[in-house]
Amino acid sequence: MPYLLNLPSWIFLMVFFVIPLASVLALSVATGNPEIGYQYTGHVHEFVTAISTYQTQLIRSFWYGIASTVITLAISYPVAYWIAFYGGRNKSTYLFLMLLPFFVSFIIRTLAWEFILADQGLVLGHLKAWGMLPQSFHILSTSWAVIWGLTYNSLPYYVLPLYVAIERIDRRVVRAANDLYADTRHTFLRVILPLSAPGIFAGFLLVFVTNVGDYVNQQVLGGTGTYMIGSVIQDSFFTNQDYPMASALSSVLMLLLLVAIYLYARTFGTDTIQEYSA
Amino acid sequence: MTETALQPGTSIDAPPLVRSQRRKLSSYVLPAFVWLVIAWTIVPIIFMIIFSFNQAPTGRIAFNWFGLTGTWYRNVFAIGGLTQALEHSLAIATLSSLISVVLGTPMALALARYRFYGKAMTDMVIFADIAAPSVVVGAALLGFFLTLNIPRGLATILIAHVAFSVVFVVVVVRARVSGLDHSLDRAAADLGANPWIAFWKVIFPLILPGIVAGGLLAFAMSIDDLIITTFVAGQAVTFPLWVYGAVKTGIPPQVFVMGTMIFVAGVVLAIVNTLVSRRSPAQT
Numbered sequence: 001m002p003y004l005l006n007l008p009s010w011i012f013l014m015v016f017f018v019i020p021l022a023s024v025l026a027l028s029v030a031t032g033n034p035e036i037g038y039q040y041t042g043h044v045h046e047f048v049t050a051i052s053t054y055q056t057q058l059i060r061s062f063w064y065g066i067a068s069t070v071i072t073l074a075i076s077y078p079v080a081y082w083i084a085f086y087g088g089r090n091k092s093t094y095l096f097l098m099l100l101p102f103f104v105s106f107i108i109r110t111l112a113w114e115f116i117l118a119d120q121g122l123v124l125g126h127l128k129a130w131g132m133l134p135q136s137f138h139i140l141s142t143s144w145a146v147i148w149g150l151t152y153n154s155l156p157y158y159v160l161p162l163y164v165a166i167e168r169i170d171r172r173v174v175r176a177a178n179d180l181y182a183d184t185r186h187t188f189l190r191v192i193l194p195l196s197a198p199g200i201f202a203g204f205l206l207v208f209v210t211n212v213g214d215y216v217n218q219q220v221l222g223g224t225g226t227y228m229i230g231s232v233i234q235d236s237f238f239t240n241q242d243y244p245m246a247s248a249l250s251s252v253l254m255l256l257l258l259v260a261i262y263l264y265a266r267t268f269g270t271d272t273i274q275e276y277s278a
Numbered sequence: 279m280t281e282t283a284l285q286p287g288t289s290i291d292a293p294p295l296v297r298s299q300r301r302k303l304s305s306y307v308l309p310a311f312v313w314l315v316i317a318w319t320i321v322p323i324i325f326m327i328i329f330s331f332n333q334a335p336t337g338r339i340a341f342n343w344f345g346l347t348g349t350w351y352r353n354v355f356a357i358g359g360l361t362q363a364l365e366h367s368l369a370i371a372t373l374s375s376l377i378s379v380v381l382g383t384p385m386a387l388a389l390a391r392y393r394f395y396g397k398a399m400t401d402m403v404i405f406a407d408i409a410a411p412s413v414v415v416g417a418a419l420l421g422f423f424l425t426l427n428i429p430r431g432l433a434t435i436l437i438a439h440v441a442f443s444v445v446f447v448v449v450v451v452r453a454r455v456s457g458l459d460h461s462l463d464r465a466a467a468d469l470g471a472n473p474w475i476a477f478w479k480v481i482f483p484l485i486l487p488g489i490v491a492g493g494l495l496a497f498a499m500s501i502d503d504l505i506i507t508t509f510v511a512g513q514a515v516t517f518p519l520w521v522y523g524a525v526k527t528g529i530p531p532q533v534f535v536m537g538t539m540i541f542v543a544g545v546v547l548a549i550v551n552t553l554v555s556r557r558s559p560a561q562t
Contacts (some may be wrong), residue, residue, distance in 0.1 A: 017407055021423070082312050094312065234509075
C-alpha cells in the first residue's frame with residue numbers, strides 16, 4: 001500500500017529531480033557540448049579548473065552565504081522564541097505577519113529594496129539632504145546590500161523551522177530546570193538551545209545553501225564587485241555554453257548540500273528532517 | 279535576581295526563564311524586537327503598495343513621490359507583454375499546484391501512516407529538493423531537457439514547477455495527516471467502510487485544509503519562481519521573468535499594481551483557509 005501511494009511522486013521526482021541532478025554530476029566529469037555530444041572522461045580536471053578559475057566567486061559566495069545565514073539566525077531566533085513561548089493566542093497571527101513577504105513576488109521585494117536603498121532614494125536621499133550622511137555614501141552595489149537582500153529574503157525560511165523546533169519543547173522540562181535552580185542563562189543555554197538544535201540546523205541548511213547559490217539579490221542589489229557563483233553558473237550556461245564547467249560548479253554546490261544533509265541525518269536522524277522545512 | 283530565582287517552583291505558569299529578569303526581557307525587549315522585525319519585513323510591501331499609486335511622469339517606477347494617481351490601476355493591462363506574462367504565470371501556477379496536490383497527497387499519506395522500505399531515502403530526497411539551490415536545479419533540468427531534445431517552453435516550465443512544489447505539498451499535508459487520530463480509520467472500518475470509502479468520507483475532509491494550504495503554497499512558489507524558470511523557459515515569459523528582464527530599462531508601475539493585487543488576493547485566500555480550517559472539527 002505505501003509503495004502504491006508513493007509511486008506517482010516517486011516516478012516524478014526520480015525523472016525530474018534525481019536523474020537530472022545525477023546527470024549534472026556525470027556531466028561534470030565529461031567534455032564536449034550538446035552539439036557534438038559528450039565524452040565521459042571520468043577526469044576530475046573540470047572540477048579543478050572550475051574551482052581554481054572561479055575561486056574568488058566561490059569564496060565570496062561562501063562568505064555571503066555564511067554572513068547572511070548567521071545574521072538571519074540571530075534575527076530569527078528571538079522572534080521564533082518569543083512567538084513560541086509568549087505568542088499566546090495570537091501565535092498564528094504573528095507567524096502570519098512574518099510570512100507576509102511570501103505573498104509578494106521575490107523579485108518585486110528585491111526591487112523594492114533597490115528603490116528604497118538607492119543612493120538618492122527615500123532613505124539615503126533624505127539622510128543626505130539633512131546632512132546626516134556624506135554625499136558619496138551608498139549602500140547599493142556593496143557586499144552589504146547583497147547580504148541585506150539575502151537576509152531579508154531568507155528570514156521567513158529560518159523563522160519557521162526555529163518556531164517548529166521551539167514550540168515542540170516540552171514546557172515541563174523548562175519548568176523542571178527552573179525548579180532545579182537553573183537561572184535564566186542556564187535554562188536557555190542548557191535546555192532550550194540544545195532542544196531547538198534540529199531547527200537551528202535545518203534552517204541553516206535551508207538558508208545557507210540557497211543563499212550561496214543565489215544570484216538575483218546580487219544582480220539587483222549588488223554591483224560588479226559582488227559577482228557570485230550563481231551568476232557564473234548562469235553565464236556558463238547561457239553566455240559561454242560551457243556545460244561541463246557549469247555542471248562542475250553546480251556539482252560543487254550540490255556536494256555542499258549533500259554533505260550538510262548527511263551530517264544532519266547522522267546527528268538528528270531522517271525522521272524529523274522535513275518537518276522543519278515548510 | 280538570584281534571591282527570587284532560588285525559590286523552587288516559583289515560575290509555574292510562564293515557561294522558560296526565571297521570573298524577575300525574564301519579565302523585563304520577555305515583556306519589553308523581546309516584543310519590541312519582534313515588532314521591529316515585522317516592520318522591517320513589511321517595508322518593501324508597503325513601498326510596493328504606496329508606489330503603485332505614484333504619479334511617476336516617465337511611466338517607470340521612480341523613487342520619488344510625484345503625487346497620488348489611479349492611472350496604473352485603470353491601465354493595469356495596458357502593457358501587452360506584461361499581461362501575457364502574468365497570464366502564463368497564473369496558468370502555470372494553477373496547473374502546477376493542482377498536479378502537485380494530486381501527486382503529493384498520496385505520498386504524504388504514505389509517509390505519515392506507514393513504515394516502509396526506502397522511507398529514510400524518500401525523506402532525504404524531499405529535503406534535498408527543498409534545500410537544493412535553484413540555480414543547480416534549473417541548470418540540471420535544462421541539461422536534462424537539452425539531452426532529451428525536449429523543446430523548452432510553457433510545458434517544461436510546468437514540469438519544473440511541479441518538481442519543486444510537490445515536495446512542499448507533501449510536507450504540509452503530511453503534518454496534517456500526522457495530527458489525525460488513527461482510531462478514526464478503525465472506526466470507519468468497524469462501521470463497514472472499505473479503505474477507499476474511509477478515505478473519501480473520513481480522512482479526506484479532515485485533511486482538506488492541509489491540502490488547500492499545500493496547494494496555496496505550491497501556487498505561491500510557482501508564481502514567484504524566477505531562477506529555475508529562467509533556465510527552462512526557452513522563449514516563454516512568465517511574470518517574474520518579465521519583471522527581471524525590465525530591470526535594466528525601468529519597471530513600469532503596472533508591475534507594482536499586479537504585485538499588490540496578487541498580495542491582496544493571497545492574503546485574503548490564506549485568511550479564509552485558516553478560518554475555514556479552524557471551524558472544521560479536525561483541530562490539530
